[in-house]
Amino acid sequence: MKQKILSLNSLSKGLLIPLILFPAWIILYNNLQNISDFITENIIQLSPGEHLTETIRFFIFEVPKVMLLLVLIIFIVGIIRSYFSTEKTRKILGSKSLFTGNVLGALLGIVTPFCSCSAIPLFLGFVEAGIPIGVTFSFLIAAPMINEVALVLLAGLFGWKIAIIYISTGLFIAIISGWIIGKLKLEKYVAEWVYKVKSNANCSENETLTLNKRIKAGYTSVKEILGKIWIYIIIGIAVGAGAHGYVPENFLGSLLGEGNWYGVPLAIVMGIPMYSNAAGIIPIVSVLIDKGVSLGTALAFMMSVIALSLPEIIILKKVLKWQLIVIFVSIVAIGIITVGYIFNYFVYL
Amino acid sequence: MEIKVLGTGCKKCSQLAEATLKAVEELNIVANIEKVEDIQRIMEYGVMTTPALIVNNEIKVKGKVPSVNEIKELLKQ
Known part of the structure; x- marks a missing residue:
């Protein structure tokens, strides 16, 4: 009995801070427009309607909005992730047939x-x-492409509809690409030494975390991820705010707009050598769309930058022969092209 | 005490090595710290997420960089 009270006590201690912070978060989030209006018009005293005023208003509104969303979602995802580990994932995937394995992977x-x-x-x-x-490839494609930062930034800058479409098409590419790679039976293109590696797999640990520790894991991931990406977000939104008022609307439309069939493949080829995480690329994508690049082309560009990166290909070269790398890149690229075309020609949002 | 820091040479791996060194110094204990960068040897420990900290052949940390204080707690056990 005493122990139960004790654990309840420590439980409430860990939960208390998030429970107090959450209402504050909601109040702040719902009043951001008023706050940014107040700062631009009353504190800095800019006259509404001018280019510069709107640029600054946009910036003062967007930065805290995206940051607040990020803190909340990264915190929740951090707690969810504490229930998973690569060891558990390996165990789950070990006994699955091909297609189910791809979906789960x-x-x-x-x-x-x-x-990565x-x-x-x-x-x-x-x-x-x-x-x-x-199945391993389904995992490796989905892991970088679909993450909480991408979700929040897309939702914050384009709305939830596009964020959900991005996630479902990303999943689709990961599942189908992995399934095709599995069907092609490419095991022979894995470097020979890989099959000789013996690991001490029985070294398993059964660590069960307390809720307090999971909440702490949430804090840690907020600190870690935001600490790494905040500067990209501010720069990205600043660039977006700057382009908002100054770069002509259809600046990129002629090159990468809807009318051009080669827009999608071109965007993918441009994306491969670029290496960035979702935080760095999404504000740029937002500018692209603002300036006349069609949605499908912009999404294809973003997926290509995140999912097909040269550094990751170089890392994978250690365990894969070049034939498999070429097949991997081509299949994923074809998947991204398909998604790009579907958006450009069939989806009108 | 045998301490091994496993990692293929990424940024987090060297952060863990530094933090471990600092923890050992602050605790003032005698320990042999080795950085293991060879992937085949890393796999022998059954670790799939780097960096990892091995103390006397036991996995103490994997996939993250704990604070110096947390490492000190782990080393005291």
Whole structure:
């Protein structure tokens, strides 16, 4: 009995701060427009309607809005992720048939805590557990492409509809690409030494976290992720705000607008050598759309920058032969092109 | 005490190595710290997320960089 009271006590301590902060968050979030109006018109005293005023108003409104959304979502996702680990994911994926495995692999790619610098040990660990490479690829494609930062930024800058479309098409690409790679039976294009690696897999640990520790994991991921990306977000929104009033509307429309069939492939080719996470690229995508680039082309560009990056390809080169890398890049590129065309020609938002 | 920092050379790995060194110094204990960068050796520990901290052949940390104080707690155990 005493122990129960004790655990309840420590529970409420960990929950207390988020429970107090949440209403404050809601009040602040709902009043951002008023606050930014007040700052631009009463404190800096700019006259409404002018280019400069609207640029500054946009900036003062967007930065805290995106930051608030990020803090909330990263915190929640941080707690969710504390329920997953690469070891658990490996166990779940180990016994699944091809298509189910691809679906699960892509879904787990979203929630498993994973950083692309661990791609090699993860790949080796998956191969050793007998997970088909197609399923591993579904995981490796979904993990960087679909994440909470991309979701928040897309929702904040374009609305929830586009954010959800991005996530579902991203999942679709991860599942189908992995499934095709699995069907093609490309195991022979994995470097030979990979199959010789023996790991001490029985070294498993059964760490059960308390709710307090999970909440702490939420704080840690907010600190870690925001600490890394805040500067990109501010720069990105500043560029967006600047372009908002000054660059002519159809500036890029002729090159990458809806009328051009080669817009989508061109955007993908441009995206591959560029390396950025969602935080850096989405504000730029927002400017592109603002300046006349069609939605499908802009999404294709973004997916290409995030999912097909040269540094990751170089990392994967250690465990894959070039044939498999070429196939991987082509299949994902074809998937992205398809999504781009579907948006440009069939979806009118 | 045998301490190993596993990592393929990313930024987080060197952060963990530095934090571990600092924790050992602050605790004033005798420890042998080794940085393991070879991927085959890393796999022998059954670690799939780097960086990882191994103390006396036991996985203490993986996939994150704890604070110096947290590492000190782990080393005291």
